Every structure is written in structure tokens, then in C-alpha cells.
Amino acid sequence: MLTDRPVICDYAKFRAKKSEELSVLLAQTPSVFLIVCTKCFHRMRDEDAGCPEVRNALAGCATTIAGCLEVDFLCNREKTSVLLATHPCGSSTAGVFSCGVGVQVVADLLPDTCVLALADSIPHGGNATTDVAYHGVSLRPWQCAACGQCRLQDTAGICPVVECAKSLVNGPCGGAKNGMCEVHESLPCAWERIYARLSAQGRQFSPPVQVHNCASFSPEKKASLSAEVRQKRREGFPGGLYPPDEKERAGSLSLARFPDPQVAVVFLSQHAGAPARPLVKKGDRVKAGQEIAETAAAISAAVHAPIPGVVAEISERFHPSLLTPAPAVIIEHDGSGASVSLPPMTGWRSLDPATLRQRVRQAGIVGLGGAMFPSDVKLNPPRPVDTLIINGCECEPILSADNLTMVECADDLLDGAEMLRHILGVTRCLIAVEENKPRACAVLTERLAGRDDISVVPVKTKYPQGAERMLVLRLLGRRIPEGKLPCDAGAVVFNVSTAVAVCRAVRDGLPLIERALTVAGALVKNPANLIVKIGTPFADLLRAHGADEESRLLMGGPMMGVAQPSWSGAVIKGTTGLCAVPRPAVIPSEERDCIKCGRCVDACPMDLVPSRYAFHGKRQEWAQMQRHGVLSCIECGCCEYICSAKIALVSLIRKAKIHARHLTAKP
Ligand code: SF4
Ligand code: SF4
Numbered sequence: 176m177l178t179d180r181p182v183i184c185d186y187a188k189f190r191a192k193k194s195e196e197l198s199v200l201l202a203q204t205p206s207v208f209l210i211v212c213t214k215c216f217h218r219m220r221d222e223d224a225g226c227p228e229v230r231n232a233l234a235g236c237a238t239t240i241a242g243c244l245e246v247d248f249l250c251n252r253e254k255t256s257v258l259l260a261t262h263p264c265g266s267s268t269a270g271v272f273s274c275g276v277g278v279q280v281v282a283d284l285l286p287d288t289c290v291l292a293l294a295d296s297i298p299h300g301g302n303a304t305t306d307v308a309y310h311g312v313s314l315r316p317w318q319c320a321a322c323g324q325c326r327l328q329d330t331a332g333i334c335p336v337v338e339c340a341k342s343l344v345n346g347p348c349g350g351a352k353n354g355m356c357e358v359h360e361s362l363p364c365a366w367e368r369i370y371a372r373l374s375a376q377g378r379q380f381s382p383p384v385q386v387h388n389c390a391s392f393s394p395e396k397k398a399s400l401s402a403e404v405r406q407k408r409r410e411g412f413p414g415g416l417y418p419p420d421e422k423e424r425a426g427s428l429s430l431a432r433f434p435d436p437q438v439a440v441v442f443l444s445q446h447a448g449a450p451a452r453p454l455v456k457k458g459d460r461v462k463a464g465q466e467i468a469e470t471a472a473a474i475s476a477a478v479h480a481p482i483p484g485v486v487a488e489i490s491e492r493f494h495p496s497l498l499t500p501a502p503a504v505i506i507e508h509d510g511s512g513a514s515v516s517l518p519p520m521t522g523w524r525s526l527d528p529a530t531l532r533q534r535v536r537q538a539g540i541v542g543l544g545g546a547m548f549p550s551d552v553k554l555n556p557p558r559p560v561d562t563l564i565i566n567g568c569e570c571e572p573i574l575s576a577d578n579l580t581m582v583e584c585a586d587d588l589l590d591g592a593e594m595l596r597h598i599l600g601v602t603r604c605l606i607a608v609e610e611n612k613p614r615a616c617a618v619l620t621e622r623l624a625g626r627d628d629i630s631v632v633p634v635k636t637k638y639p640q641g642a643e644r645m646l647v648l649r650l651l652g653r654r655i656p657e658g659k660l661p662c663d664a665g666a667v668v669f670n671v672s673t674a675v676a677v678c679r680a681v682r683d684g685l686p687l688i689e690r691a692l693t694v695a696g697a698l699v700k701n702p703a704n705l706i707v708k709i710g711t712p713f714a715d716l717l718r719a720h721g722a723d724e725e726s727r728l729l730m731g732g733p734m735m736g737v738a739q740p741s742w743s744g745a746v747i748k749g750t751t752g753l754c755a756v757p758r759p760a761v762i763p764s765e766e767r768d769c770i771k772c773g774r775c776v777d778a779c780p781m782d783l784v785p786s787r788y789a790f791h792g793k794r795q796e797w798a799q800m801q802r803h804g805v806l807s808c809i810e811c812g813c814c815e816y817i818c819s820a821k822i823a824l825v826s827l828i829r830k831a832k833i834h835a836r837h838l839t840a841k842p
């Protein structure tokens with residue numbers, strides 16, 4: 176009987192394969208010469224008995240041990256080559272206990288010997304094709320991806336996961352020309368090398384692999400499968416993705432009020448357009464709801480004190496959206512409950528649209544879905560529109576505050592929708608809710624029973640359904656022309672939380688000083704949906720909910736969220752959530768080249784060809800990117816999420832846009 180797997184201990188970067196796997200491997204050979212890396216796997220070291228655990232593991236096999244060589248740092252090619260020269264391998268088969276790098280070094284040094292990998296490198300988590308591990312003193316750190324399923328014995332000691340540009344594990348792609356890789360034209364095709372070495376050893380590549388036998392499909396079945404895939408890709412809008420929504424943890428929790436912060440950091444710029452102009456100075460006493468900065472241009476938004484207290488200073492603080500220091504009013508809470516509000520407009524139905532629009536402006540309301548465009552400007556479209564769309568999709572994974580807002584603030588939401596419709600002068604109002612929010616759909620549908628002026632439209636769950644262009648296309652079948660706005664397709668879109676804020680500003684006179692957001696993610700112990708005062712420091716929220724300080728923090732969701740370099744930001748009007756997620760286990764030392772798989776093209780909802788951005792972006796050919804429509808990109812992140820080569824496409828796209836604007840701005 177073979178023993179159980181040895182326990183991983185200090186420095187171990189690989190572990191023995193399971194007993195059953197070892198029996199299958201060793202049954203292939205009457206004798207094996209063991210080569211053991213003792214540096215990383217201390218339990219293998221035993222000067223007297225010589226690899227007792229290895230011998231135990233092989234005790235139940237008929238295979239005899241022809242000899243054993245222990246090497247400190249098997250991955251040290253120079254040292255290993257000297258040792259192998261003085262300790263010749265006494266069998267046509269070598270069994271290597273080491274990480275993948277050690278196995279490859281031995282296979283390289285003994286090209287005529289069949290080398291068995293008796294251990295698996297320990298995976299570092301994430302995508303094994305990109306999370307390259309670093310082992311021992313190897314001079315080629317990319318030799319092992321620590322995929323956790325070492326099968327170098329099948330591939331003559333050449334790893335296809337790291338050596339093949341496409342990480343193909345079942346054979347070549349067929350694109351090699353004259354033995355050279357079709358992606359990296361200066362490198363030999365890994366699979367041709369594998370076949371050549373196997374053939375020199377009198378072996379063939381024949382591992383059992385699980386593949387669909389397409390030949391057994393009828394032509395009809397193939398056609399229906401293709402049609403299904405095509406239909407899904409075109410469903411509602413082209414492309415898009417179905418990422419795991421991970422909304423279970425926070426999705427069922429009610430909205431709870433987070434306590435006022437002791438110190439609020441209130442940025443003057445938390446909207447699209449000109450930063451607001453301060454109306455207060457250091458030492459001024461303010462009440463909650465008091466206007467502390469006024470609009471500074473047509474496209475701008477007023478800012479109000481979220482808490483009562485004293486203005487401690489007006490100075491620059493790290494801005495979580497701009498990612499640079501930006502001016503903010505710092506207010507220290509005075510412990511009082513002093514507040515002011517605007518006069519309620521209870522008879523709003525009899526007021527003219529301009530008066531209501533002015534109220535929206537006075538209240539500092541901006542798009543709360545993340546875009547932060549001033550709502551009063553949006554409510555004055557330059558051309559007539561016929562439809563108001565209320566966006567309840569919340570298609571970003573993890574976030575669920577909008578969902579809870581629809582469930583728990585349904586009446587305010589519907590009143591807000593009516594006010595927006597009244598201001599815009601449209602009769603049709605559609606509330607779009609993704610199908611993964613059945614409670615919200617049910618609550619709103621029940622409230623609207625018997626009414627035909629506002630309807631709830633359940634839409635299929637697909638990312639990025641919440642993007643304005645996708646919504647207008649899905650609901651109205653209208654395409655927004657390139658470079659244009661929803662109003663150019665006859666529609667105006669508002670997020671559900673914005674509609675609630677409009678209702679409270681008009682009906683109750685409340686300026687925008689708080690918002691609903693989600694604090695969640697795998698590294699948050701107590702996820703929550705919260706009503707939070709604008710200006711609340713991120714650190715207060717994250718500590719209160721048990722976020723791991725080592726996590727990767729995103730303001731927003733995992734697809735479009737802004738990665739935060741620290742916890743020093745504070746809630747702004749566009750903060751839809753804070754997600755604390757694991758950092759990539761290993762940062763790849765260098766990005767891979769595009770392998771022309773086309774997955775990004777399939778996923779792009781704007782029908783762009785992101786692989787062109789990978790090509791031109793790496794060469795800093797910004798003008799070429801502009802020619803290929805980069806300005807139409809909505810930065811949804813689908814291409815980057817799906818990219819086989821894990822290319823940071825969105826950051827290349829953003830750079831190209833900055834260069835394009837710079838070029839346009841030149842006289
Ligand atoms: S991608 Fe390159 S290395 Fe991989 S099989 Fe194709 S030609 Fe060979
Ligand atoms: S980020 Fe831009 S290029 Fe990439 S999928 Fe989204 S819209 Fe397309």
C-alpha cells in the first residue's frame with residue numbers, strides 16, 4: 176500500500192502526488208532512479224536512511240528503486256548537472272520529487288531519460304497560466320506556473336502551460352511555421368519540441384484527456400448549439416459577460432444607518448463638471464444640510480454639510496475617484512443634531528418643471544449610479560425625449576444597495592420617478608430590474624398594480640446591462656449614435672437611488688448629504704448595505720465591518736470599481752460600494768502578448784475590437800487606437816476580465832483616451 180500524501184512543511188513549494196497517481200505513474204516502469212530536492216521539502220531529508228518517506232510512498236509498488244540522489248536546490252542547473260555527472264542515473268526512468276522547475280532541469284539535463292514528476296507544485300491560487308511561481312534559484316523564474324497538476328512526464332519535461340504561448344495542454348494549435356510559434360515568432364513551438372523529445376525517447380504523447388467528441392454530434396446538434404451561443408451573445412445587446420454575481424452575502428441584508436463620522440471629508444468635486452466654490456471658511460460653524468459650496472458653472476453641483484460641526488480646514492485630501500489630492504472641506508462633528516433643509520414642495524404636481532429642476536440643482540443631486548453627472552442638467556435635455564428609464568439593474572457583482580433601495584424605499588422611488596417624468600414632460604416611464612432581483616421586481620410590481628403610466632421591465636441578467644447604451648438598446652431597441660447621449664435616442668436614464676434622492680429633495684426639502692452603499696467582498700467579515708453620510712472616511716466603514724487590511728480595496732464593484740491605493744479615501748456622492756477582495760496571489764512579472772483568441776471581441780458590448788488596443792496600446796500608438804474607435808469604449812472591463820493573456824486593456828484604453836483628448840485640445 177502506498178502511504179498518504181506527506182504533510183507540507185517549511186519551505187515546501189511542492190507536494191507528493193496522491194498515492195493513486197503515484198501507483199499509475201510507477202507502474203509504467205520496472206525500476207526508477209529517485210532524484211529528490213531536499214531544499215524546499217525538508218521532510219525528504221534523512222542522511223542515514225535516504226528518502227524514507229519516498230521509499231514508504233513506493234512500498235506498495237513492484238517498481239524497484241535503482242538509486243537515490245538528494246540535491247539541495249535541484250533547480251540550480253549548474254550544481255545539479257555536476258551531481259548527475261558524478262551520480263549516473265541507474266535506470267531509463269528518473270522519478271523526481273521537486274517543484275516543476277526541478278523536474279524540468281533534470282529533464283533538460285537527461286534528454287534521453289523518461290522523467291516522471293512525482294510531485295505537484297503548490298498552486299498560488301488564481302489562474303495558473305498567469306500566476307507564475309518563483310522557485311529556488313532558477314535562472315528562469317517563469318518555468319513553473321505552479322498549476323498544481325504537474326504532468327511533465329507526459330510532455331518530456333517541457334511545460335506547455337508556460338512554454339506554449341497559448342498554454343495549450345492537449346497538443347499544438349497547428350499555427351507553427353517552420354517550427355516557430357505563431358505568436359512568438361522568434362521562439363520554437365513548445366509542442367514541436369515536446370514531440371521531438373518524446374520521439375527521441377521512443378515515446379508518444381498520449382495522456383488521457385477529456386475533450387468533447389465533436390465528430391459524434393449530428394450536424395443539426397452542432398447548428399443548434401452554434402445558434403444558441405450566437406443568440407446568447409446577441410441577447411439584449413451584443414457581447415457582455417455572465418460573471419459570478421456574488422451578491423448572496425450582502426443581498427439579503429436590510430439597509431442599516433451607519434453612525435455619523437466624527438470628521439467628515441467633503442470634496443468640492445464629487446460630480447462631473449466644475450468643482451463647487453466654497454461658501455465657508457475655517458472656523459465656521461455649520462448645520463447638517465447647510466450648503467457649504469455652490470455651483471461654479473452650468474455643469475457643476477452644490478455641496479452640503481453632511482454633519483453639524485465646525486469647519487476645521489479646507490485642504491487637499493486623497494480623492495477616491497480622481498486618485499490625486501483634491502480640495503475638501505473638513506468638518507468636525509460638534510455632537511449636536513443641528514440641521515437645516517429646504518422648504519418642502521408638497522404640492523409639486525402643480526409646479527412648473529423649471530422650478531423643480533432648480534430644486535434638484537439646489538439639493539446638489541447628481542447621478543448616484545457612479546457617473547455623478549448633475550441631475551438638473553440631465554433633466555433639461557437639448558432635444559425632446561419620450562421615455563424616462565429608471566435603472567435598477569445594478570449589474571456589478573457584489574453590490575446590492577440599489578436592490579435594497581428598490582425593496583425598502585419603493586414608495587419614494589416611485590414618487591421620484593413621477594417627479595422626474597413630470598419635469599421631463601414624458602408619459603412613458605420604464606423601471607428596468609435585472610432578473611436576479613426578484614424581490615425588487617415583486618415589490619415594485621405590486622405597488623404599481625392597476626397603473627399603466629409606469630412599468631417594471633425585468634431584464635435578463637447580463638453584464639453590463641446597467642450601462643445606459645445597453646439599457647436603451649434592450650428596452651427601446653434604439654442605438655445611441657457614437658459619441659452621443661441617451662437623449663439622442665429619445666430617452667433619459669436615472670439610477671434608482673437618484674430617483675429616491677429627487678423625491679426627498681422635492682417632497683421633504685432634503686439636500687443630498689447621504690447615500691446607500693454596500694460594504695462587502697470576500698475579505699469583509701460583516702458585509703452590509705448602509706445609509707452613509709457623504710464624507711465618511713473609508714477607514715471608519717471598513718474597520719466597523721471587519722475588512723482585512725491586506726485586501727485589495729475597490730470603490731465600486733469588481734468590474735468597474737476604482738482600485739484604491741489605501742484606505743485614506745472618503746465617501747463621495749458616486750460611491751456605490753466598497754469591495755475588499757483578495758489581491759492577486761502573484762503579480763506576473765510581465766504581461767503576456769495577445770494570443771489572438773478573440774474572446775475580447777466576443778465580449779465587447781460596444782462591438783469594438785479590443786485586441787487592436789492590446790496591439791497598439793503596447794506600442795503606444797494612441798492615434799491608431801483612436802482610429803479603431805477607442806473613444807466609444809464605455810470602460811466596462813469585459814475585455815480585460817475575459818482576456819486570455821490577462822492584458823490590462825482598460826488602462827491602455829484610458830491612456831489612449833487621455834492622449835486623444837490632449838490632441839483634440841491642441842490649437
Ligand atoms: S501557440 Fe505557439 S507554442 Fe503553442 S502550439 Fe501554437 S505555435 Fe506552438
Ligand atoms: S472596456 Fe471598452 S473595449 Fe473593453 S469590452 Fe468594454 S467597451 Fe469594449
Ligand code: SF4
Pocket residue numbers: 768769770771772773774775776785786789814817818819820821822
Ligand atoms: S482576449 Fe483579446 S487581447 Fe486578450 S489575448 Fe485574446 S484576442 Fe488578445
